[in-house]
Amino acid sequence: MKMVTFGDLPAVCITAPDGAEATIALYGAHLASWKTSDGRERLFMSERSPRDGSAAIRGGVPVIFPQFSTRGTGQRHGVARLSHWRLVDHGSDATTAWAEFALTQHDVPPALAAGWPHAFALTLRFTLRPGAIDMRFTVTNTGDASFDFAAALHTYYAVDDFTRTVLEGLPEATPLHFGPKLDNIYAAPPELALTHDGAKLRLQQQGFTEWVVWNPGAEGAAALNDMADDEWQRFVCIEPARVDKGALAAGATWTGDHSITVTP
Ligand SMILES: O=P(O)(O)OC[C@H]1O[C@H](O)[C@H](O)[C@@H](O)[C@@H]1O
Numbered sequence: 001m002k003m004v005t006f007g008d009l010p011a012v013c014i015t016a017p018d019g020a021e022a023t024i025a026l027y028g029a030h031l032a033s034w035k036t037s038d039g040r041e042r043l044f045m046s047e048r049s050p051r052d053g054s055a056a057i058r059g060g061v062p063v064i065f066p067q068f069s070t071r072g073t074g075q076r077h078g079v080a081r082l083s084h085w086r087l088v089d090h091g092s093d094a095t096t097a098w099a100e101f102a103l104t105q106h107d108v109p110p111a112l113a114a115g116w117p118h119a120f121a122l123t124l125r126f127t128l129r130p131g132a133i134d135m136r137f138t139v140t141n142t143g144d145a146s147f148d149f150a151a152a153l154h155t156y157y158a159v160d161d162f163t164r165t166v167l168e169g170l171p172e173a174t175p176l177h178f179g180p181k182l183d184n185i186y187a188a189p190p191e192l193a194l195t196h197d198g199a200k201l202r203l204q205q206q207g208f209t210e211w212v213v214w215n216p217g218a219e220g221a222a223a224l225n226d227m228a229d230d231e232w233q234r235f236v237c238i239e240p241a242r243v244d245k246g247a248l249a250a251g252a253t254w255t256g257d258h259s260i261t262v263t264p
Pocket residue numbers: 069076077183212213214237
């Protein structure tokens with residue numbers, strides 16, 4: 001593990017024995033880069049993304065909690081991606097390397113915490129395995145009353161040309177070819193296959209309830225000041241999500257797993 005920077009933000013870089021590398025900014029516990037052992041970057045990062053903690057990072061894997069998008073009266077996509085997490089564990093063994101991050105309500109900027117006044121503990125653990133990355137997201141209710149939350153790992157995949165990108169495994173739309181603007185929510189089959197630019201990835205999830213598939217299209221991207229006008233063609237977002245808020249009892253823990261595996 002080495003400490004690096006992502007723009008102005010402190011970040012953690014872990015390297016697996018096979019040479020694969022992941023860079024995670026403490027701001028948002030945000031996976032900013034995942035390079036497999038062949039040196040190929042697998043995640044998209046906008047060239048205009050904020051990198052100073054003034055706003056959410058655009059690209060990589062934003063962590064969504066406790067609200068999805070505008071589905072509620074709270075902060076859009078929640079407070080986790082706007083808070084500075086703590087590194088609580090890291091290490092490596094013969095084949096893997098990992099880093100784990102934590103966030104509680106005390107780490108959330110007071111103005112944001114006021115909008116969702118509950119006691120919680122989040123962890124997010126990234127594990128690099130040969131040809132794969134695992135993300136384990138846990139939410140624990142550390143208060144004495146139940147609360148409702150939504151969650152997602154809003155993964156931006158880098159593609160050379162999204163019109164040549166195909167997603168297989170969705171119940172209602174198989175295979176899904178990317179074209180104009182897309183913002184769909186699918187009941188989650190546990191596994192999807194993403195094919196682009198000669199690469200095939202297996203996307204798996206457990207504990208979440210949906211896959212959200214998003215690309216803003218040309219007009220949507222033009223309205224985003226943290227994305228260059230042509231960048232919308234170079235990514236697809238495929239997000240394991242718990243879109244609607246569900247209850248978590250006092251003392252209980254929820255776990256959501258997300259794995260991305262390069263397949264031959
Ligand atoms: O611009 P953001 O707050 O990062 O949200 C980006 C996108 O996230 C999700 O994919 C939602 O389904 C979209 O409706 C939203 O536009």
